[in-house]
Every structure is written in structure tokens, then in C-alpha cells.
Amino acid sequence: MSENKKIRVATCSLAGCFGCHMSLLDIDEKLLTLLELIEFDRTPLTDIKHCSPCDVGLIEGGVCNAENVHVLKEFRKNCKVLVAVGSCAITGGIPAMRNNIGLWECFQEVYQFEGGLEGGQVPNDPELPLPFDKVHPIYEVVNVDYFLPGCPPPADAIWKFLTDLLAGREPKLEYEMLHYD
Amino acid sequence: MSQCDSPDLKQRLAPILQKHGRDPTKVLQILREIQDTAHCICGQSIDLIAEHLDLPRVRVAGVAGFYSFLAGGQACGEYRVLFSDNITDHMLGKAELMDYFSKKLWLEPGKVSEDGLVSVDSTSCTGMCDQGPAALVNGMPLTNLDENCLDLICELIRSRKPVSDWPPMLFEVQDNILRKDVLLGEAFEPGAALKATLARGPRETWAEVDKSNLRGRGGAGFKTASKWSFCHAAIAEEEGHVVCDIGDRAERIMVCNADEGEPGTFKDRVLLNSYADLVFEGMTVGARVVGARRGFLYLRGEYAYMLGKLEGVLQQRREKGLLGKNILGEQGFDFDIEIHLGAGAYICGEESALIESLEGKRGRPRNRPPFPVTHGYLGHPTVVDNVETFACAAKIALHGGEWFAAMGTGQSAGTKILSISGDCERRGIYEYPFGTTIRQILQDCGAEDPYAVQVSGPSGTTISWKEFDRMIAFEDLATAGAFMIFKRGRDLFQMARNFSHFFAHESCGFCTPCRVGTTLMQRIMDKIDGGHGTASDLEEMKNLGQLLKTMSHCGLGTSAANPVLDTLNKFPDVYEQKLKALAFEPAFDLDGALATARRITGRDDKEAHLGAES
Numbered sequence: 001m002s003e004n005k006k007i008r009v010a011t012c013s014l015a016g017c018f019g020c021h022m023s024l025l026d027i028d029e030k031l032l033t034l035l036e037l038i039e040f041d042r043t044p045l046t047d048i049k050h051c052s053p054c055d056v057g058l059i060e061g062g063v064c065n066a067e068n069v070h071v072l073k074e075f076r077k078n079c080k081v082l083v084a085v086g087s088c089a090i091t092g093g094i095p096a097m098r099n100n101i102g103l104w105e106c107f108q109e110v111y112q113f114e115g116g117l118e119g120g121q122v123p124n125d126p127e128l129p130l131p132f133d134k135v136h137p138i139y140e141v142v143n144v145d146y147f148l149p150g151c152p153p154p155a156d157a158i159w160k161f162l163t164d165l166l167a168g169r170e171p172k173l174e175y176e177m178l179h180y181d
Numbered sequence: 182m183s184q185c186d187s188p189d190l191k192q193r194l195a196p197i198l199q200k201h202g203r204d205p206t207k208v209l210q211i212l213r214e215i216q217d218t219a220h221c222i223c224g225q226s227i228d229l230i231a232e233h234l235d236l237p238r239v240r241v242a243g244v245a246g247f248y249s250f251l252a253g254g255q256a257c258g259e260y261r262v263l264f265s266d267n268i269t270d271h272m273l274g275k276a277e278l279m280d281y282f283s284k285k286l287w288l289e290p291g292k293v294s295e296d297g298l299v300s301v302d303s304t305s306c307t308g309m310c311d312q313g314p315a316a317l318v319n320g321m322p323l324t325n326l327d328e329n330c331l332d333l334i335c336e337l338i339r340s341r342k343p344v345s346d347w348p349p350m351l352f353e354v355q356d357n358i359l360r361k362d363v364l365l366g367e368a369f370e371p372g373a374a375l376k377a378t379l380a381r382g383p384r385e386t387w388a389e390v391d392k393s394n395l396r397g398r399g400g401a402g403f404k405t406a407s408k409w410s411f412c413h414a415a416i417a418e419e420e421g422h423v424v425c426d427i428g429d430r431a432e433r434i435m436v437c438n439a440d441e442g443e444p445g446t447f448k449d450r451v452l453l454n455s456y457a458d459l460v461f462e463g464m465t466v467g468a469r470v471v472g473a474r475r476g477f478l479y480l481r482g483e484y485a486y487m488l489g490k491l492e493g494v495l496q497q498r499r500e501k502g503l504l505g506k507n508i509l510g511e512q513g514f515d516f517d518i519e520i521h522l523g524a525g526a527y528i529c530g531e532e533s534a535l536i537e538s539l540e541g542k543r544g545r546p547r548n549r550p551p552f553p554v555t556h557g558y559l560g561h562p563t564v565v566d567n568v569e570t571f572a573c574a575a576k577i578a579l580h581g582g583e584w585f586a587a588m589g590t591g592q593s594a595g596t597k598i599l600s601i602s603g604d605c606e607r608r609g610i611y612e613y614p615f616g617t618t619i620r621q622i623l624q625d626c627g628a629e630d631p632y633a634v635q636v637s638g639p640s641g642t643t644i645s646w647k648e649f650d651r652m653i654a655f656e657d658l659a660t661a662g663a664f665m666i667f668k669r670g671r672d673l674f675q676m677a678r679n680f681s682h683f684f685a686h687e688s689c690g691f692c693t694p695c696r697v698g699t700t701l702m703q704r705i706m707d708k709i710d711g712g713h714g715t716a717s718d719l720e721e722m723k724n725l726g727q728l729l730k731t732m733s734h735c736g737l738g739t740s741a742a743n744p745v746l747d748t749l750n751k752f753p754d755v756y757e758q759k760l761k762a763l764a765f766e767p768a769f770d771l772d773g774a775l776a777t778a779r780r781i782t783g784r785d786d787k788e789a790h791l792g793a794e795s
Contacts, residue, residue, distance in 0.1 A: 066775055066791055076765075103777045126786040132774040140768035143717060 007166055008054040010041040010079060014068040015095040015135055016061025018044070019152040020086040024058075026155035034159070037166050041078075051078040056165065058085050062092040063136045067129035076142040081165065084144045085158075087151040089137065096135040103133055146171060150180065190225055193218070198233045205234045206559070208244050208541035212251050213482070213524055217320065220297075221256040240542075247543040247689075248524035249304065250320075250482045258293045258300035260338045265315040267306035267444040268635075268679040269602045269665055275314045279303070282331045286338070299338050305527060305683055306444035307483045310602035310665070311357050311609045319344045320485045321352050352486070356451045357609025360625065362596045363588065364459075364572055365612050371458040372503050374578040378466050379511055381578075387413075387470045390574060392582030394594040398569035399438060399530070400637055400661035402593075405574065408564055411554040413471045415562035427560035434563040435468045435476040435516075437571055438535055442481060442527035443638035444683060445663030448598040449568040451610050453480075453487055456572060457494040461518060463571030465504065466578045468516040471564060476518040479535050482525045491520060527687040531735055532565040534689065545691045546735035569598055569662070589615030593654040601626050603635075603666035611664075613653060620649040623666065630669045633752070638663035639680035640740035643673070643747035674755040677744045678706040684741035695738030698729040702745060708768045709759050715766045719749060719756055 013021060021044060027034060042051040051057070057079030063069060076082055087093040098106055111122050138144060148161055157177040164171040197214045201207035208230065215226050222245045231238040245251050264270070264279045283290050283301050293300040309315035312324040318334070321344055330351065337347055358365055378386045391406035416431050437460065441449040452460055464476050480488065495518055498504040508514045521539055523529050529538045533547035536558050557563020566574075573595055577585045586594045593615035599622065602608050606627030613622065623631050634644045636653075637660035644651065644658070646669075651657050667673060685703040690696045702725055705718050726742030733739045749756060771791040779789050 066771075066788065069771055069791055104781055107781055122782055124782040124784050126784065126788050130775050130778045130782070130784065130789045133777050134774070136769065141771070142767075143765035 006039040007037060007056065008041050008052075009038045009043070009056045009058065009162075010051050010054045010075060011043040011045075011058040012060065012071055012075065013044065014059065014061035014071060014089070014138070015064035015092075016086065016088045017094075018060070020058075020060035020089075021045075023086075023150075023152035023155050024158055027159050028155070030159055034162065038162075051075055054079045055081065056162075057082045059083065059089050059138055060085050061088045062095055063132070063138055063141050064095055065129035065131045069141060072138055072142055081145045082142065083146040083148055083161075084138050085148045086153055087149065090139075090147050090149060092135045092137050093151065096137075099134040103131065148173075149178065190223075191229060194226060194229055198230070203234055205236055205240075206539065206541040208234065208236070208241055209248070209524060209538060210522065210541075212241075212245050212248075213522055216251050216257075216524075220259055220261065222251055243543050244541065248482075248526050249686075250525035256293050256297070256300075258298055259341075260299040260344070261317075261319055262299065262301045262334075263304035263307075263317045264301070265305075265307040265309060265313060265317075266303040266679070266683070267310055267313070268676045269310040269445060270306075270313040270315060271675070271679060272603065272671070273314045278314055278326055278328070278331060281328055282335070285331065285335050298341070304483075304525060305442065305687060306446075308441055308447040308450050308481070309354065310445050310447055310600065312355055313602075317483065320482070321347075322354055322483070322486055323351055324354055354450075354454070354486075355609075356455055358451065358455075358612075359601075359607055359609040360611040360613065362612040362614060364569070364576060364596055364598065365456070365610070369456070369459050369462075369575070371462060371498065372501060372509065374462045374466055374575040375469070375503060375509055378469050378578045379509060379514075383470050383472070386466065386578055389582035390470070390577055393573075393577045393585035394582075394592075395570065395573050395577060395585065396593065396655060397567055398573065398597070398661070399567035400443075400641075400659060402655045402659055405566065405570055408554055408566070409467060409471050411552070412473075412562045412564045415555040416472075426556070432475065432561055433468075433471050433473040434558045434561050435464050435471070435473045435518075436532075436535070436539065436558065436563055436565040437464055437476070437478045437518075437568055438530065438532065438565050439484065439568050440479050440481045440523050440527075440530040440535060441484070441568070442530045442687075443640060443661055443663055444680070445600060445602055445635065445638045445665045446661055447600040447602075448610055448662045450484060450487075452568050452572055452598070453484065453491060457491055458498070459572045459575050460568055461494065461498060461571075462503070463573070463575035463578075464518060465508065465516055466574055467564060467566070467571065469514060473564070474515050474517075476516060477539055477558070478518055478520045479529070479539060480520055480522055481529075482523045485522055488520060488522065495520070526689075527683075528689045528735075528737055531737065534735070535565060536563060543689070545689055546737075567661075590652075590654045590656065592656045597653055597660065598662055599653070599660070599664045600662050601664045601666070603664075604628060604631065604668035604671065605666050615654045616652050618650055618652045619644060619658075622653070622664065623649065626666070628666045628668070631666050632669040632671065633667045633673055633676075635663065635665040635667070635676065635744070636660050638665075639683055639744050640736070641743065643677075643744060643751060645751045672755065673748050673752050674706075674710070674759060677748045678703075678710055680744040681706045681741075684737065688737060688741070692732075692734035692738065694728055694732035695734065695741065698725055698733070698738065699741050701725055702729070702742065704768070706745070709756065711770075712759070712761055713766045713768055713770075714756070714760045715762055715764060716760060717765055719760075722746075723749065 040046045041054045042048045051074050057075040084090045107122050161171045227241045231241045307315050309324050314326045316323040395405040396402040439449050506515045526544045528534045529544040531546050534544040538544040553563045588595050596612050596614050599611045636642050636658050681703045685699040688695045688699045726746045729742045
């Protein structure tokens with residue numbers, strides 16, 4: 001495949017832990033093969049700040065604040081195929097555990113009670129992304145084309161998924177790649 | 182509440198525990214009685230029951246958490262008012278009345294008042310659709326509610342008058358029988374069908390039931406004679422051969438399914454209220470045919486108010502020699518019926534879930550096969566039939582199979598009792614021969630400008646005005662009896678949304694496709710209702726519906742998508758009117774979901790908002 005026909009891939013982590021990105025790196029030596037097939041656009045690996053038109057967008061993490069919405073919508077606008085990668089993007093995951101706790105209680109715990117930050121004040125700096133009442137899965141905010149499950153999805157599953165997609169096949173994961181015990 | 186914390190809990194529970202002995206199948210009955218007296222089931226009561234019955238604590242706690250009338254560990258008010266949430270109640274103003282009542286009592290629905298006096302909530306259809314809006318107060322039915330009624334009820338609650346002393350007119354339940362045929366029309370002499378059965382002999386009576394082509398009236402339409410013969414054959418008369426696997430202890434059990442939970446159905450209420458003898462006689466005829474000695478009436482919790490009356494009928498029958506030992510003097514013909522109360526779980530209308538519930542467990546449907554006819558109650562071969570089926574069986578025993586088979590259509594013999602509610606002048610009970618058209622029925626009940634009919638409840642079929650020439654019969658529209666009419670101008674989307682909430686609430690949670698699928702369906706319907714719907718949501722619901730239909734463990738899941746799929750198919754415009762855009766729309770109000778954080782931080786800058794363009 002010639003250099004200028006490489007598939008463009010963008011990735012980001014919203015309300016996630018970067019574990020899914022770590023799993024992507026866990027493809028190990030196959031990363032070299034992968035890099036012959038794809039090139040990265042906006043991703044924490046390239047440090048490109050904004051998306052340009054891409055073929056595939058991989059989203060890790062759910063939507064917990066206003067900035068996440070901007071990023072997610074930018075990805076949707078630019079990526080032909082958008083993939084929710086991992087439990088948090090698919091269901092909200094661990095960050096969504098705060099959904100049963102009121103936002104005020106969360107803020108109090110973080111900023112006001114003993115061991116808190118910011119001198120006992122809830123910060124109001126416009127630089128800080130404003131949090132939602134609850135953490136949402138990304139499909140509630142944009143249309144999602146594929147869901148790649150796992151916490152994180154195993155490196156082999158990411159590899160299989162991407163190579164299927166690159167080969168123009170409907171991605172299909174065997175049972176072994178979808179059970180986690 | 183405070184009553185649970187009291188140190189004398191053990192003494193107060195003692196009479197209930199003693200009454201039921203150490204029989205683990207009584208867990209549900211014990212929990213019901215504790216709920217009724219203490220208004221909640223606390224951890225300590227669960228400990229005491231588990232100890233008394235020698236059961237694991239989780240078994241008892243699991244049951245307490247399953248049934249909605251038990252409310253798990255949550256407290257209820259001394260007065261617990263539950264408004265019936267069926268679409269027909271909504272059409273008669275349920276939401277506004279519940280709101281009016283809650284405001285009058287300074288209450289939030291779902292919460293208990295500060296003094297523990299009263300709680301208000303919704304409950305699935307209480308089976309009073311012909312006289313709604315309806316509610317239950319401490320298990321007693323309230324019908325034809327309006328603001329005046331609710332004012333009076335508020336006064337009664339505030340003055341702490343016991344529900345048993347409330348004016349009886351509040352609890353009046355009408356039969357509203359508006360069309361009678363052979364089941365409801367003829368006078369029935371208790372014992373007549375049994376005498377005919379004894380004169381004819383059990384095998385010959387079975388032959389009559391077989392000839393009659395009677396099919397189950399609960400909706401599925403399985404041939405009753407086959408069910409009875411399978412149950413009979415599970416324990417062969419000759420020595421040795423037993424199909425069920427509990428060996429020589431095996432005995433046959435007759436169960437009458439009166440868990441009439443399908444919203445819009447209320448015929449069993451009327452049959453049990455005014456034709457109980459006919460139903461019990463049908464059970465006894467069945468017992469004679471299959472050779473059963475024990476029978477149960479599984480009465481839904483919403484009909485608990487009839488318990489006293491039904492116990493009275495059973496007692497009378499015992500006194501007349503129609504139940505008990507040596508019935509009508511026939512040596513060795515012993516049969517008796519016990520009433521088991523449900524506690525607000527639609528799933529228990531499914532026969533294997535009903536049997537689990539009879540055994541004092543959570544109402545979780547079993548894997549089938551093996552079917553209850555060979556492996557039923559506690560492993561015994563068990564017949565589970567609908568109330569109306571038993572009523573038909575009694576008539577067949579009396580008049581013979583040919584008489585019955587001559588009525589109705591080729592594949593659907595006899596008559597069907599319909600419970601008619603919704604937009605018509607005369608709501609109530611109508612008995613029709615099978616084969617009657619929807620158009621005829623609509624005309625008889627005075628439906629003005631009918632637009633759609635929901636036949637057989639949420640799990641049934643939505644019929645549009647173009648299909649009114651279809652008929653009630655197993656070969657066309659099979660029905661358990663519900664018949665809800667919607668006139669032109671009614672929002673059928675709201676009907677489907679109401680039903681999606683019903684299924685999400687009633688899913689037993691055992692299998693993932695149903696537990697998750699019904700909730701996703703409900704959320705998408707709410708998303709569309711909230712003005713965030715898009716074309717892709719409709720596609721998603723079609724896929725979800727297909728998944729529910731094919732992957733669910735039992736009939737609840739397989740039919741849960743019916744109302745949405747039917748209305749999507751027959752009335753696409755009611756959805757399309759509500760769609761905001763054809764492109765994707767978020768499921769929630771993005772900017773609204775930032776409001777709390779804006780309030781806490783005091784921010785109102787540009788970054789603290791999400792507009793449409795973002």
C-alpha cells in the first residue's frame with residue numbers, strides 16, 4: 001500500500017483512564033505492521049490538538065463534562081467510522097459510579113471536606129470543563145458505528161477489529177475475545 | 182419504620198409465623214402478612230422468618246425484594262395509596278389526580294410522609310379499567326376516582342381512620358356484565374357438573390372435554406384435554422412408571438391461574454366475584470379427570486380484597502360435600518383448594534413463574550421443557566389453567582363436548598369473555614362466541630369513532646381501523662380478554678410508551694435480553710417523548726424489538742416489544758410527528774445537564790453552556 005493511501009485514525013480519551021490506549025500499545029510488535037497501514041491524526045500519541053477529516057475515530061471513556069461533548073462532536077464530524085472503545089465509552093463505566101451521588105455531594109467531598117483541594121472552595125475558573133449531573137455513554141450524545149467491549153478490550157481484540165476494518169470486512173470478534181474471566 | 186425497630190418484633194411476628202407452620206412454601210404469604218401489619222419488611226423480620234423456616238437468609242430476602250407489593254426493605258406509609266398506571270387510567274386522568282392527591286398531602290410520589298403516615302405511588306394495572314381511574318389503599322380497591330373522592334380520602338387518612346372503617350361506597354366494585362352468553366348467562370347449580378362427571382366417569386368426562394375442543398383461555402390456547410391427559414399420564418395408573426422424577430411421592434396438582442396481570446384484563450375478577458362456584462367446580466371436575474387431590478387458586482395481590490368472599494365459597498362447598506373427602510359421597514374422591522395470594526408481579530401469570538411463586542420463591546420462569554404437566558409444583562405433575570378455562574370445563578362436564586364444540590369457529594370452540602375498556606360508552610364484560618368481528622364488538626359497546634384497539638393487552642396486538650373486520654379467534658386474533666379502545670385523536674405513541682414502561686417495570690430480571698432490552702426500549706420511548714427523537718432511534722427500536730423477540734427467556738420478553746413494533750408498523754406517523762431531526766440527537770438535554778454545576782460554581786461563561794451548534 002502506498003504511503004499516501006494510509007488509513008487515517010484519530011483517538012482520544014474522554015472520561016476514561018487511558019487504559020484502552022495502553023491496550024492499543026499492547027499490540028506490541030504488530031504496531032509496526034499497523035503503522036504501515038494507518039497514520040494517526042489527533043491522538044495523545046501525536047499531540048495534534050484538533051481533528052482533521054479521518055477514516056476511523058476511536059473513543060475511550062464516557063461523557064462527563066462540556067469539553068467532552070465538544071471533543072466528541074468534533075470526532076463525529078470528522079470521522080467516517082466512530083468506535084466506542086471499552087466499558088466507559090459504551091456504558092459510562094467506572095466514572096458513572098458517581099451517577100448515584102449528587103453533584104453537590106461530589107464537589108463537597110472533593111473541594112470542601114478534610115483533605116480537599118483549592119482551599120475549601122469550589123473552583124469557578126472558566127478554564128475548567130464544567131461537569132454534567134451524570135456521566136453518559138457516548139452513544140447518548142452522538143451516533144456510534146461500532147462498540148468494542150472490554151475493560152480494556154484486549155490488544156488482540158483491538159488488532160482484530162482494526163485489521164478487519166482495514167481489510168473492508170465487517171469486524172467480527174470470536175467468543176474468546178469477548179469473555180473476560 | 183419505627184414499628185420494625187421495636188424490641189417486641191419477635192412477639193408481634195409470632196402469630197403470623199405460627200399460623201403458617203414451618204412450611205417453606207409459605208414465605209410469600211408470611212411476608213405479605215408482615216407487610217400488611219408492619220408496612221415494611223425490615224432486616225430483622227427477614228432474619229426471624231429465615232430462622233423459623235430454616236431457610237438461607239438470602240432466599241427470604243430475595244423474595245421480599247422481588248414482589249412490588251412487598252417493597253423490599255423500603256418503608257411504606259401506614260396508608261399506602263397505589264394509583265393504577267394503565268393507559269386506560271391515564272386516559273381518565275390518572276396523572277392529574279395523582280398529582281392533585283400528592284400535593285394535597287404535601288407528598289412526593291414514591292416517598293413516605295415525614296410522620297410515616299402515608300405514601301403514594303403508581304402500580305401496574307389493578308384490573309379496574311372499566312371503572313377507573315383506580316387505585317389501591319392498603320390492598321383495598323378504589324374505583325371511579327375523582328377530586329371529591331380524593332378529598333374525602335385525604336380527610337380519612339389525616340384523621341387516621343382505619344381503612345376497614347372507611348365508607349364502603351369508596352370500595353364499590355361493579356361487575357358491569359353487559360353481554361352474556363352460555364358461560365355468564367345460565368344459572369348454575371353448584372354440584373351439577375360434578376354429579377354429571379361422577380355419573381359419566383372420569384375417562385368419559387375427559388373424552389367430552391376432548392370432544393369440546395376447549396383451548397386455554399389465558400391467551401396461548403393450548404388444548405385443555407391434552408394438558409389434562411399429559412398430567413394424568415405423568416403418573417401411570419399401573420405400578421412403577423412415573424415420568425416426573427420425584428418418585429412415589431408424586432401426586433397430581435390442579436392450579437387455577439387467577440394472576441390476571443395483563444393490563445386491560447378484568448374478566449377473572451368478575452368470574453371470581455360472581456361465578457366462583459362455577460370456577461371451583463371446573464377445578465374439581467379437572468381434579469376428578471386427572472386424579473388430583475390438591476388444588477390451588479393463585480389469586481393476584483390486587484384482588485386480595487376478594488379473599489374473604491372466596492374462602493367463604495370454598496367453605497360452603499366443603500359443607501355441601503363438593504370439596505374435601507369423599508366428594509358427593511364418592512369413596513376416594515378427595516380434593517381441596519387452597520388460595521395463594523400473589524404480591525404484585527405480572528410475571529407470575531406465566532405458568533412456571535406462578536409455580537415458583539406458589540413454592541414461596543421469586544417468580545422466575547423456569548426452563549421449559551420439562552413442562553409443569555410433568556414437573557410442576559414441588560416437582561409434582563401440575564395442571565395450570567386459566568380461571569375462564571375452568572369455568573368452561575364445568576359447563577362442558579354439564580352439557581357435553583358436542584354442545585360446546587358447536588359454538589364458535591373451526592379452531593376456536595365456545596365463547597370468549599372480553600374485558601372492554603377505553604374510549605366507548607359501555608365499558609365492562611362482554612361474552613361473545615368466537616368468530617365475532619372487532620367491528621361488531623365496537624358497535625355493541627358504543628365506541629365512537631374508534632381508531633385502534635389493543636387486543637389482549639400490551640403483550641397482544643394493536644389493531645388499526647383498517648382491520649376492524651378481523652375476528653376474535655385463535656386462528657385470527659387470539660386474546661386473553663383485554664380489549665382497549667382508542668378513538669381518533671388519541672396519541673397512540675403514549676399508549677406504546679405506557680406499555681414500554683410497564684414491561685421495563687415487570688421484567689423479572691433473570692435474562693439479560695429482557696432485563697436490559699425492556700429498559701432500553703423505555704428510554705428510547707422517553708427520549709422521543711422528550712423531543713430528542715431521531716430516525717435512527719426508530720431503527721434502533723426495531724433492532725431491539727427483534728432481539729427481545731428472539732433472545733428472551735420467556736413470553737414476557739418475547740412479547741414486550743409488540744406494542745412498539747405494531748405501532749411503528751401500523752401508525753408510523755405518530756412517531757414521525759415527534760421526531761426532532763432525521764440526523765442524530767443526544768438522548769438528554771446537554772445544556773440542562775450542566776445547570777447544577779453552573780449553580781454550584783456560579784459560572785455563566787460561554788464555556789459553561791452547550792448550545793445547539795456545539
